[in-house]
Amino acid sequence: MFAITFKPTDPYGGIGAGWTLETLRSLANPNYPAIIWRTIWLSIVTTAICILLATPTGYFIARVSSRWRQIILLLVIVPFWTSFLIRIFAWKVLLHPEGSIKNVLVFFGLIQDNTSLLYNTEAVLLVMVYTFLPFAILPIYAAAEKFDFRLLEAARDLGAHQLRAFISVFLPGIRRGLLTAILVVLIPGLGSYVIPDIVGGTGGEMIGNKIAQRVFADRNLPHASGLSAFLILAVLLPMLAVLLLQRKKERAAPIIEENA
Amino acid sequence: MKHSRLPLIITMIVLIFFYLPILVLVINSFNASRFGSTWEGWSLRWYERLWQEREIWQALENSLIIAFSATLVSIVLGSTAAFALHRYQSRLQQFHYTLIYTPLVVPEILMGISLLLFFAAAGMELGLFSIFLAHVTFCISYVALVILGRLQDFDFSIIEAAQDLGANWWTAAWKVLLPLLAPGIIAGGLLAFTLSIDDFVITFFVAGPGSTTLPIRIYSMIKHGSPPLINALSSILLVVTFVAVWLSQRLTGET
Numbered sequence: 441m442f443a444i445t446f447k448p449t450d451p452y453g454g455i456g457a458g459w460t461l462e463t464l465r466s467l468a469n470p471n472y473p474a475i476i477w478r479t480i481w482l483s484i485v486t487t488a489i490c491i492l493l494a495t496p497t498g499y500f501i502a503r504v505s506s507r508w509r510q511i512i513l514l515l516v517i518v519p520f521w522t523s524f525l526i527r528i529f530a531w532k533v534l535l536h537p538e539g540s541i542k543n544v545l546v547f548f549g550l551i552q553d554n555t556s557l558l559y560n561t562e563a564v565l566l567v568m569v570y571t572f573l574p575f576a577i578l579p580i581y582a583a584a585e586k587f588d589f590r591l592l593e594a595a596r597d598l599g600a601h602q603l604r605a606f607i608s609v610f611l612p613g614i615r616r617g618l619l620t621a622i623l624v625v626l627i628p629g630l631g632s633y634v635i636p637d638i639v640g641g642t643g644g645e646m647i648g649n650k651i652a653q654r655v656f657a658d659r660n661l662p663h664a665s666g667l668s669a670f671l672i673l674a675v676l677l678p679m680l681a682v683l684l685l686q687r688k689k690e691r692a693a694p695i696i697e698e699n700a
Numbered sequence: 701m702k703h704s705r706l707p708l709i710i711t712m713i714v715l716i717f718f719y720l721p722i723l724v725l726v727i728n729s730f731n732a733s734r735f736g737s738t739w740e741g742w743s744l745r746w747y748e749r750l751w752q753e754r755e756i757w758q759a760l761e762n763s764l765i766i767a768f769s770a771t772l773v774s775i776v777l778g779s780t781a782a783f784a785l786h787r788y789q790s791r792l793q794q795f796h797y798t799l800i801y802t803p804l805v806v807p808e809i810l811m812g813i814s815l816l817l818f819f820a821a822a823g824m825e826l827g828l829f830s831i832f833l834a835h836v837t838f839c840i841s842y843v844a845l846v847i848l849g850r851l852q853d854f855d856f857s858i859i860e861a862a863q864d865l866g867a868n869w870w871t872a873a874w875k876v877l878l879p880l881l882a883p884g885i886i887a888g889g890l891l892a893f894t895l896s897i898d899d900f901v902i903t904f905f906v907a908g909p910g911s912t913t914l915p916i917r918i919y920s921m922i923k924h925g926s927p928p929l930i931n932a933l934s935s936i937l938l939v940v941t942f943v944a945v946w947l948s949q950r951l952t953g954e955t
Contacts, residue, residue: 497714500707512711514949519718522941523898525918526934530721533728533927570721573714623805631807633901638922648809671810679805 478561479646480674483629486568490576490625491618493569498580498617499610503589513581520574528638531567535639563639564646568629575628576621583617584610619682630674647671722938729931746932756933759917762828766913767896770835775889777836778843779881785844786851803841811838812905819906826908834906835896842895843888850884890948 501512519527587610595605611618633648640649651671730742750756785797803811815834824830858880862872878885900915907916921930 493710493714496707496710500711503707510949512715514946515715515718517945517949518938518942519722521894521898521945522722522938523900523915523918523934525900525915525922526725526930526937527721529918529922529930529934530725532922533931534721534724570717573718577714627805628807631809633809634919648807651809651813671807675805675807675810 475645475650476647476674479630479648482561482565482568482646483626483632485565486572486629487576487622487625489565489569490573491580491621493573494576494580494621495611495614495618497577498584498614499606501577501581502584502587516574516577516581520578524571525634527571528567528635531563531570532639535563559640561640564636567635567639568632571632571635572625572629575624579620579624580614580617583614583620587613619685623679623682626678627675631671647674725931726935726938729928729935731928731931746928747936750929750932750936753929755912756914756917759912759914762911763897763914766828766832766835767893770832770839770896771889771893773832773836774839774843774892775885778840778888778892779847779885781840781844782847782851785848800841800844803838804845808899808901809905812902815902816905826906827911830906830908831903831911831913834902835899838899838902839892839896842891843885846888846891847881847884850881854880 497516501509501516504512591609591613592605595609596602600608631648632646633652636646636649637652640646648671729746730744781796781800785793785800812834815830815837819826819830819833854877858876859872862876863869867875898915900919903913904916904919907913912920918930918933921933
């Protein structure tokens with residue numbers, strides 16, 4: 441039984457051993473730092489925006505009456521399960537040179553007629569936030585649902601300002617959800633390929649695009665795997681950071697309980 | 701006590717942000733005009749055109765074949781993996797757990813390229829079968845973790861009781877363990893099915909000529925095709941998703 445369960449997942453290990461040899465070669469290319477920097481920067485900004493929007497949303501969903509909660513949850517889950525290709529395409533239509541948003545903005549004189557909304561870094565950022573936001577809301581909501589809201593009231597009874605109570609009581613209370621949300625946005629963000637491919641153009645390329653180009657355009661598999669190795673490193677770093685943070689918190693937790 | 705209205709406002713903005721593009725897309729799918737910018741009245745012609753597109757139906761068929769077979773295989777392998785993880789204690793377990801967990805946290809593009817490298821190294825031909833294998837690899841993880849969650853609440857003394865009453869191991873597993881685990885297995889299977897039918901990135905890497913799945917078809921339509929057709933196709937898929945989510949919410953809400 442062990443042998444059977446192991447077999448299908450084995451490929452990763454097998455390939456993993458082959459990667460290390462190629463890492464050095466890919467890093468030597470002078471074009472990559474800009475793209476790597478853009479990838480990391482875009483992912484971090486996306487994560488930040490998602491968390492900023494998802495936290496109040498999760499808080500709200502956890503607090504409304506259960507009838508409304510069902511409806512809003514349904515509304516959040518549907519985009520979550522909708523094919524992300526369709527959702528990216530919807531934005532492509534909106535941002536299209538002849539699309540509605542552009543017409544509205546030109547009408548109000550906010551942008552010039554020849555400005556392109558599509559194929560730049562901002563478009564990638566917008567669509568990334570749009571795509572990953574449901575993934576951030578759900579873990580935060582799950583954590584907020586278990587949160588004891590009487591704690592917030594207690595904080596305010598003790599004189600804390602509303603915002604202050606939110607930041608120093610609610611946020612630590614849903615720490616786990618926040619960490620999960622950060623991970624589920626940051627990691628696919630770093631590896632995103634389809635979004636910059638469809639709305640990004642040359643100004644919005646990310647590591648993922650480079651990997652795909654190496655595979656499909658010039659069939660240079662070792663090069664692509666070198667880049668992938670780098671991406672793995674980029675993904676492992678935040679994961680290790682979160683793991684360490686959780687370890688530390690877990691070790692700290694019993695002490696707090698003892699004091700209380 | 702007075703509550704801040706800010707969370708409400710942000711939630712509303714988020715929901716509008718979610719649905720505005722989708723709404724525009726659905727409305728445009730009924731637009732008679734070839735280009736989304738001008739409105740030329742309601743029409744169903746894009747849906748009719750869609751009906752005639754052979755390639756889309758072929759792609760849908762491929763997608764369904766892969767999703768069904770990958771789901772079945774990953775249910776079997778995933779539940780055995782979960783069972784092995786739960787039942788046996790050994791130093792290999794930590795490794796096994798990491799192995800199961802990895803596909804969940806690795807970006808899809810990395811999964812795609814590592815599978816491609818693997819298939820290339822093994823000299824395998826890319827096609828429906830390679831897609832199927834790729835889907836099984838990531839579906840197993842989801843199935844295994846969902847079932848593992850169920851197993852953790854499972855009281856194994858029931859099995860022992862069945863065995864005390866004279867059932868052999870297989871009968872006990874078949875008559876007692878399986879029915880009790882069924883909700884977990886079904887949930888895992890549904891998850892695997894959705895993931896498989898929806899997957900684009902991994903499939904894109906391991907698909908060969910002549911093995912187009914629906915997401916890949918949609919992608920190439922977005923890149924080179926006619927927007928109104930995708931509008932129509934997307935609207936149909938949106939309705940399907942909406943109904944599926946609504947149904948599953950109803951089902952889980954009542955049980």
